[in-house]
Amino acid sequence: MTLEFAYYPGCAAKQIQREADQAARAVCQELGITLKNMPRASCCGAVSLRETKPAFAMAVAARILSEAEAMGKDLVTICNTCLQTLTHANYRLSNEPELRDKINAVLTESGVRPYEGSIKVRHLLWVVTDLVDPRILSSRITKPLKGLRIAGFYGCHSLRPEEIFNHTTQQAEGRHLERLIRLMGGVPVEYVGQDRCCGFHVMLSDKHEMHAMVAKNCLSAKDAGAQIMITPCTLCDMIMGSVQQIAEKSVQRTINLPEMNFAQLLGLSMGISKDQLGISRLHVDPTAALASVGLA
């Protein structure tokens, strides 16, 4: 099958977490996945917009989904919160015809193509592990991670609520990060906290609590033997990676767990250059962990 998608990186990947977008594009190019830009797509609004303006939030999401539908492609993202927001809207717009009619009336009146409810919202991690032929993926892993112990951190918004996500994302056959880690030649680390909250959505309102969440999750992974952590989400990346050293000071514990987006580590295992993957933009230096498996 041809793997062509309407690509929705999300606001964080366009600015602060740009390296995740670079890595996603580089990896997709190697794997024969075509990512088509969505020039009209706005910010999804996250749960915040659902709180302030629930109907506007639904219409904004419908407009994004409609753009992908007009392109004739399923939508792919690399941000868990965008994934949850758009999946939630897609779920309701597909299952509640009355709601879809009401929202489409507003779209039409505003000069926007109505949304017919025909596309799927996917995470790039799911595309790589579920849709790319595992033999092709394995053949591209030219720098296998030789037993590197890797903690997969899922975060919340690619797993829950179960009602809107296909249950396979949560059950044993889900386990997308673990499957990818094995394909890359690494060893998935089991630890408590991999499906818990990174704290992103309270980073400004409850920052000490956010720091405590970062420390709890990272230390749990480290205590279980993790040398490195990967996430499928640019917001988790920002918190567990970029903010980790601030959390360290706040909770007065040394963490020092290198963290990166799954696409960055996948890129490294495929022999893509560190520059292209934006590795130098990581706050917690992964050099030592990578050098231990010959990826200096």
Added chain:
Amino acid sequence: MTVQTYTFRIQRNMPGQVGAVQSHWQDYQVEAEPNTTILTLLETIKGGQDGSLTFRQSCRSAICGSCAITISGRTRLACKTHVGAVAKDGLVEIAPQKNQPILKDLAIDIRPFFAKVHAIKPYLQDGPESAGKVTSTAYDQVNHVTQCIMCACCYSECTMTEVNPRYTGPAALAKAFRFVSDPREGRKTERLQELSKQDGMWSCARCTLCVDVCPKEVAPMEAIIKLRTRGMGKGFTDAAGPRHALAFHEDINQTGQLNEFTLMMRTLGIFGALKETGMALHLAKKGKIPSPFPHYVDGVEELRRIYQSLERTPVDVETKAKEAVPE
């Protein structure tokens, strides 16, 4: 159904000196069909193998909420959980609820949980906002949350409660929504003001665990989202949470994209943002500086038209509870 042998690895907790609890894990073997409930098997163990094992139970019908414990990592009702659905290679790990003081074995002290429920005043109050008439659709919000059985599964899993024991928590907030949305309630605004304070509804981190673990489909986080909408609607916007939320529609209207450069300032105010200069500099060390120049998405005028249309003619998109009909 075939009978299998399951290993129950149960956390045994004994009260020690000065309130400290001593814990160890103890294994029990039980024979059961996969659709046997965990509660039945705990009773089998207590009756036939170890009378000292302590746990709470009462109705056996998922209506009293007494038997909520941690089963294979998640808080669930023992009476509603089939062993075959949670065993991993024949092993079931059982522990008390999280985020709660342990009394003995699987029994926890439920008082701190109920103190939070009592704090939101879980009863109708007379007051200026009491509706005289109650229409047939008046309960389409209330009925979302009335099926809560106070089992505390959500509270046990709540990631915010884990790091902030002062946080009101999902069950109490869902209960608060039940009264805020009840047409007969007389003090809705007062309630929203109270809930907008520190450690209240704005502290939810939206991890959505409460939605997935609730055995009665209450979806506490959805109730919290609706509380926030109503709180902002009453003008309670003077805190980081609501200010942050309000930034989104401003930006989407203006450019279509979130302006991360000004987001912190708008959320925390000038002085608050200055206190976070260290964080901004830390991010800047690795070139993580959001662009101060807004990027406009194509067709941004469509977004403005949508917004204006909805401001003129509001559309109700809130989920409605199914009508409660007698069985």
